[in-house]
Amino acid sequence: MSPDWWRWVASRDSLTARLIAAGGERRFRVRLLDQRLIRPRHDEARVLGLPYPRLAWCREVALCLDGHPWVVARSVAPLARLRGQRLERLGERSLGSWLFRQPGLERSPIEVTAAPPPFHAASGPWGRRSVFRHGRFAVLVQEFFLERMADDLGLPSR
């Protein structure tokens, strides 16, 4: 991986904040693509340490700059660990802007993939995922950086 991409893929602070900063004059927007109850995919259940199959709340978004998707994300939170968090009310507010305000937030090591997003038609150089926890609450956040972001920021292909 190029150092330019490593800085994005390995970052552990808020991606929302980084995208807004990198976007400069461009307008940032979270576009809500879907939110629903699901049975997590096998690999998602494994990463979350869930006995399969358990119901989970799923949210899919595109993080857009001036209307162009730079990142697509799918977040999966086991219902049993939602602990009354009303995540469905986030709407087009960023999950990150809420998450990073939670006291005692912990983040697992980041897993990286070169595979395309399994939940979206767009493609790009890298994907990653990690689990955020605070107290008993847990959410798996899976983010895929798209070609449009590489083009707009003049990043290398990989």
Ligand SMILES: C=C(O[C@@H]1C=C(C(=O)O)C=C[C@H]1O)C(=O)O
């Ligand atoms: C986890 C973060 O939140 C971002 C916002 C998301 C959303 O609103 O659904 C999903 C993934 C993120 O990239 C972050 O900013 O780091």
